[in-house]
Amino acid sequence: MAIFVYAENINGVYKKAAFEAVSYAKSIADKMGDTVTAVSVNPTDASDALYKYGANNVINIKDEGLKNFSAKAYAQAVNEVATGNIIVFPHTTDASSIAPMLAIMKDSSLITNVLETPENLSPFQVKRRAFSGKGFMHAKADAPAVIVTVSQNAFGVKENPVSGSEEIKNLTISNEDTKVISHEQSSGKLDLKEAEVVVSAGRGMKGPENWGMVEDLANTLGAATACSKPVSDIGWRPHTEHVGQTGKAISPNLYIAIGISGAIQHLAGVNSSKTIVVINNDPEAPFFKSADYGVVGDAFEIIPALTQKIKALKG
Ligand SMILES: Cc1cc2nc3c(=O)[nH]c(=O)nc-3n(C[C@H](O)[C@H](O)[C@H](O)COP(=O)(O)OP(=O)(O)OC[C@H]3O[C@@H](n4cnc5c(N)ncnc54)[C@H](O)[C@@H]3O)c2cc1C
Known part of the structure; x- marks a missing residue:
């Protein structure tokens, strides 16, 4: 059989x-x-x-x-x-x-x-x-x-x-009980759950106007973008990007967490990632305990520098 x-x-x-x-x-x-x-x-x-x-x-x-x-x-x-x-x-x-x-x-x-x-x-x-x-x-x-x-x-x-x-x-299966009322399309180019690389950011980014640099890094790496729950709750990013216990559970090969504290509810959705890189300006941020690599510093300096370095390596 x-x-x-x-x-x-x-x-x-x-x-x-x-x-x-x-x-x-x-x-x-x-x-x-x-x-x-x-x-x-x-x-x-x-x-x-x-x-x-x-x-x-x-x-x-x-x-x-x-x-x-x-x-x-x-x-x-x-x-x-x-x-x-x-x-x-x-x-x-x-x-x-x-x-x-x-x-x-x-x-x-x-x-x-x-x-x-x-x-x-x-x-x-x-x-x-x-x-x-x-x-x-x-x-x-x-x-x-x-x-x-x-x-x-x-x-x-x-x-x-x-x-x-x-x-x-x-086949002709009866599908009477499901009617699609509305459909929210993920804004990212890549399906978050399928992505091998994910660049994710949290409240440390201060506001939605600063997400350009997150997207630039993600595009450079061919990555999908994600975010913490409060970021989607306050409307900085769409709910389709929310990862964690109450969001999507993902397991990419590489998860880059920027300005995310690493609360247990966030970790629940991402700690199956094969490699975790944490960028946070607080050396005591709990996320560092789950990180394979950590960078202590200001995301606003590190993200553009990292993106530039990767672009140079690729170019
Ligand atoms: C029932 C329940 C379910 C939940 N489910 C989820 C869930 O599914 N997903 C989820 O994410 N959360 C979830 N939460 C919320 C969770 O507990 C945290 O509150 C949330 O994850 C925190 O989001 P954050 O890390 O973006 O924000 P914050 O906790 O505010 O952390 C911001 C981080 O950014 C850092 N930072 C600030 N400025 C900079 C800078 N310039 N450069 C670098 N770093 C900087 C700070 O040091 C800090 O560590 C849930 C909570 C509850 C009670």
Whole structure:
């Protein structure tokens, strides 16, 4: 029985998280001598994009009724086609709301935020992130079927090209209970949760008029921008940039925190970042305790100097 994986797309275009989930499913399939079947809803991207990471089969669900996202309707659609005992999802906002619904429909175990290929397949046991990223645990599935969500940027995107095949599945799922009233588009050029580098700033920036230098640094690094909660609460930045316990949880390879004190609620959303660089003029700022690299100094001097240095190195 194939390993199934939900390949999330946004406006038809596969997300990096989809490639990571396919790579993860492929690692399980290799362990089991099995194949990978990817499932996607209304993609416009060619299936080749998924064959590249090891998907042997791609089932493209076509359903006009699923144009707007609804966790329930999407779970029903995936449930129609994903018949295997192991189903992999990326731990994106949408997919991590589909996965629990599907787990109920299939009466299967659900293990979220997994970090590595399972230690054991029968019973299924795997390392997962716990306590808002402050710790790990080893979770064991007690049902014969298991659904996992893969923590973003943890396993990585791994090329593993196979020659795959595609199947179109026309469905008409009822999606009556979801109506989109308004839609807030993230202002940044990059999806914050997918970004490998994030430049984030807090109240230490003093006001929205000073964000030009933060964006300049982010553009130079090809990074997404983020902010602390008070900054979005007072309207200096859009809510889509708010990271932390009550905002987005991210795990980029590099997180640069500028003028952010490092309160526990902020750390809860960013402490899974692989490398943390803190820039703060207070040497006692709590964030330094979680930093891999720290710069004590005035952000208004350091950011332009850092940007200039990186531009020079790149140029
Ligand atoms: C239930 C709950 C949930 C919460 N959820 C979140 C959340 O999800 N995300 C979140 O971020 N917060 C959250 N908070 C708020 C959190 O507790 C902190 O208040 C908040 O993170 C502080 O934001 P800040 O670091 O930007 O501001 P401040 O705490 O005001 O820190 C500003 C920092 O900038 C430094 N600074 C000042 N001037 C300069 C300069 N010129 N150069 C360099 N550094 C400078 C200061 O030394 C200071 O460390 C939550 C709080 C509660 C109670």
